[in-house]
Amino acid sequence: MMAALICVFSVGAFLQFVMAYCRSIVTSATKVTLSADVYAVARVQSVSANDFERFLPFMRLCPGHRDERRGLSAVSAYYNVLNLLSKAVGAMAPGFASWAERERQNCSHFAAVALDRRISYNRELFLRQATNPF
């Protein structure tokens, strides 16, 4: 009985903690301002909820720092879960749908920030190489 209660509570808490962890990573990027480069590269005027997948191919083309990738995989998984949930229960719960939309937009902003960093990082490295090749 005790083990069953602990099991149920732990599974519920686990799901909540995973979601909260992904949210904390996504939220950390919302305060970061984007440069004009990222809008120009992705050909967007502003970052919307559906832009997450638009930024990913550009990021594959642009090598980044190794610790950028870890956060991106967690956010990518979070984005896919949000997509799945908003498709499954979005029509029945409009409040949840609008919350999921906001979260998906934050995920897209996170991806845009990561792309922006990669562009700037590569440009900076290229300039350093050009000015000091040895």
Added chain:
Amino acid sequence: MGLGLVGNAFVVAGFLLEAAVVVSSLYRREFIRYLNLNIYMILTGVADSALLTCVEKYGTNSHQYFVMYYSSDVLLGILMYALIIELYQHAFARMNLRQYIRLGAGMLLVITALFSYVMVHNEHQGITTKFAVELEQNLNFVGVVLTYILAGSVLKMEEKPARLVQIVMALGVYFSATAGAYALRNLFPALGVSFVLWLPTCAATWLPLACAYSFIHETRDESGVSARQSAHQLAVNPQ
């Protein structure tokens, strides 16, 4: 019998990640601020090394390995309480509740110790696998409850320190996965050979991974910082 390729890979990965947490917190000058977390990482690394030596000498089916595994796990579990207290102190730093937090935590530790003593006293056959699994399940469940309350308090704060939030959530994932896995093993002992056996190992690798990520990455995301500035920081200093 050894741990196998996957088991050894987990131990090595865990060891490297624990070292990464300590080095990155030193680099960020946060070693003292998160002292208990760093002590936990160092001692987990020491326990991992001792376990590997024990496996080499006696094998995984030996009594020595069994005692070593569960005693180090329980001791690290107690140290984990100290880590949670530290995080509570960070969360309530402005409210001057340090004394009450220490008192509450001390009482909780005494209650847990007494509860464990009663369980040991009632167990006539000594430390069996069932007893160890039950004890682990209870210790980790207390961890889940404490972290759950802490997470609720941290999320209610007006200014949410990003690193503290990430560490608390990572700790919550660790505790809930471990407690859930032990509870499943307790409920269905036949699952002992399947994925449930690997869940605590995965969770133990997850915790240093998430902590290392928060130390390496998070400080560059303070408000008002542009992506360009942070990329410049990375290019100048790629560590």
